[in-house]
Amino acid sequence: MEYFIELFLSGLTRGSIYALIALGYTMVYGIIQLINFAHGEIYMIGAFVALIVAGVCTIYGFAGVSVLIIAAIAAVIYASAYGYTLEKIAYRPLRGAPRLSPLISAIGMSIFLQNYVLLAQTSDFLPFPRLIPDFEFMEPVAHIIGSPELVILVTTVVTMILLTLLIKKTKVGKAMRATQQDMSMARLVGINVDRIISLTFVIGSALAAIGGVLVASYIGQVNFYIGFLAGVKAFTAAVLGGIGSIPGAVLGGLVLGLTESFAAGYVSSDYEDVFAFGLLVLILILRPAGILGKARKQKV
């Protein structure tokens, strides 16, 4: 039983990170029906900026939690800025182009950003400072769940609640939902659609950066390539839950994380990825729009 709980918790931790990144995919997809392939790279850039800022701060004498907060804020700001610029350069000129064009552009951007970081920084794995402190009260259960996992889970839950509030309760959120439902209609009622799209990218990137900082301080290393696999998995999670649906992304992330964890724990980690993608295919056969996705009616 204890083993089961251990696996469950590690699946939950992993899944909540997937969910954080998947939200970026799903929000962007919901509005402009584009798979933002470079989203994983934004996550990586977030982690890298946090590493650099944290490194500089530590060297100049800051310490402890203040570094974590400064680094996280910097990561969020920069990731958002990159997300914003990314949309302006690579996707906006392609609005109205055939579906495949922005997708290819996104793949190109992903390759570009990866190599940009590789050339500007380094190809090595860099140690990420352990910014999350070990809490005293966690010690008795440390072998099951450690402080970083707790921080990840709590941060994810808080972020999700804030995001839901933003979308459900604020004016901006209303505008976002309107744009998602019908872009031209939203424009007619006076919503600045371009700004809403930019905002979606900014929010999605910020979430990815939070994920990036959490993961980096959890596993303690950063490299230019970490974005790719995380991106693919998060994207899988988004599709699993029903791309375009925000609760779907969260659910998809958790389901994927738990599947991987249980598959590795009870079967074999040799075929971890096979289980993840096998589940995806299975769910898509049964529910082609994902777990919570609504099948869009095709109008002719």
Added chain:
Amino acid sequence: MKKFTVLLSSMALFLSLAANGFAADTIKLGVAGPHSGDLAPYGIPAMKAAQLVVKKINAAGGVLGKQVELLIQDDQCKPEIATNTATKLVTDGADVVLGHICSGATKAALGIYNDARIPVMSPSATNPGLTQTGDYPNFFRTIASDDMQAQLAVDFAINNLKVKKVAVLHDKGDYGKGFAEFAKKYLDESGKVEVVLFEGITPGAMDYSSIVQKVRREKAEALIFGGYHPEASKLVSQMARKRLKTLFISDDGVKDASFLKVAGAAADGAYVTGPLDLSKVPLNAAAIAEFKAEYGADPGAFFQEGYSAALALLNAIEQAGSTDYDAVTNALRTKYVETPVGNVKFDSKGDAEGVGFAMYKVENGAFAEVK
């Protein structure tokens, strides 16, 4: 048609001879390895080592009175690209080649060099088959092969650590899985140890906590891991996080300064095999100092081996008095050369004599040799 062919090929021959004639005032050292892509960290240090060596030797007057020219080629560790780079180096007239980095790429490229009779020396390709099958008489390496490491790791686990239950993990890669399979084989053969777990982990995965829990459940006393340092540091940190006291034993791919830096305190107590202690070798310290002066950072994986290979190859040409294949390989096999990995010559199969492995333990953030 035949005549035409002969005519053309003789023309080509003449042209290439002429080209060689013009270019004969340099010695060409080919360097092949991954210089871009995700495996670049393993190729770039050797490339930089070659650049340092060549710079130094050229400043001191070159080899046989000629300047040394570097031909640097990126193979991204992919076999199919490696065959292209190998052909490129052959047609560019490389006299000797330092490379390739990955065993797979090396295997794919060696046939081409062998046909062209070019001696090849790898700083990092540790696949046992490369030397032991005898298929590639032109191949040398400045690193010992994987089965030696696995043997050492297993012997150490059984004799020194006296463990009874061992978990073996690998990163599903050529190198890591090869090491893990040898380790499992030797463990099974010993009959004293039970292998409770043999599995691959996904490199680059977000975390390994499930597998760490599994190791705990199987009550393994030691964990032998085959792979590279990024995964190893993730594993040891998560083991520490989960308060798991299982001993960690790993390979040369982990014995890297990055492992200590990234894993930090969690790395303490880990055992890794690695090349024999080189800190006493004066050339080694000098090479690292050179690198630091040039790039202001620590050299990285396979730097010493790359440096040694470049030195050994160029020294062999000097000793042989020409770039003739037989003379150079003969010099490599008979003449000792002073390098950062020690005073070495190569045996008939191409493995460096005197290059072996020792067991290291991480103590206070440094690797200390276990006597």
Added chain:
Amino acid sequence: MLKEFRQSLLVSIWFVFLTFPLMVVRVNTTESIVEWRWMSLVWVAVASFFLSYLWRYMLARQQAKKKVEEEGVQQLSKAQLLLEDMTFRYKAMGVLLAFSLVFPWIFDTYQSTIMISALIYVVLGLGLNISVGLAGLLDLGYVAFFAVGAYSYALINHHFDFGFWACLPVGGVLGCLFGVILGFPILRLRGDYLAIVTLGFGMIIKVVLENWNEFSFGPSGIANIDRPGLFGIDMNIDGSTTYIYYIMVAMVVFTILITMRLRNSRIGRAWIALREDEIACVAMGIDMARTKLSAYALGAFWAGMVGVLFAAKTTFINPASFTFMESAIILSIVVLGGMGSILGVILGAFILILLPEYLRAFSEYRMLAFGAAMVLMMIFRPQGIISNIRQKYEYKGLKEEADNG
């Protein structure tokens, strides 16, 4: 003028801000050193300032062109008109074929090797062109079929010692089979879902090859695969490279012929109809399942076949050759060349594979340029290098009648 200047200045400042932490700061946490590279800041500022001018100019031109296209008929460029001219086409093809036949005798073995790689990608591009370009089914795991072909030859050769020629069709058929296997579960999916499932399929194949040691020899791969045989003649590496080169040329010609015929066949038109509008296509009575499956299967067939040749050429394969990056490269060949256009795909393959080979000096910046090219190409020339010319069917009789009456 001033407005333009201010705009560029803003862009420049923005990019300086954006690239500041990554381009300027480099920290070494273990030794507590921060390296400040202020020079790169200047470069970024200057470059982004001038590039933004260029960017705006190009965008404006693009807009203007779009407007013209919307207003009037599609303007065929001179190059396109030239390509339409049949006599020119035949002449050009003759010259190209002659050139490709003497190629290995003019250039050295290295050039032939490179050319073989490029030709392999030509066939891969043409194969993927069937599913992506013609049928509009995005496939991000195309390399899996390539792996199937390569491994089928390597394994059959290893275990049963069958030669290259016997395995060539086997590889193709196996590729085909896997195409159908992949095709079935995703018949109901559209566009973007397809992308992730095919991506997953590509990864699954790789994971299986890495883990199933008894079957595929795991990550260490299979070495000493036989090169193609020519009636048992022993060839050195130069000879066999030339031989493989000719096989490859023949294969490319074969592929071009078949795909050309396929495109103009009943099934080819069904693919194009499916790409344009799935619902209308089904309403017109086209069997969607069969059409989709056939697109996958036929696309996969080429990958399987050329995979056999790939294994024979490198004589060593391991799972590391079949990564997502390969799929992305093949996809960009199709896209950059021009989706649906055969000549475009061929040109795309040559540019993407040969250019990096010859620009090895810039190899560090290769992938960077590659990514940027994909983005820029999509924005400024989405139809690819050679855009596909729509086949037009005009009924002349009716028009004349109308004129007369």
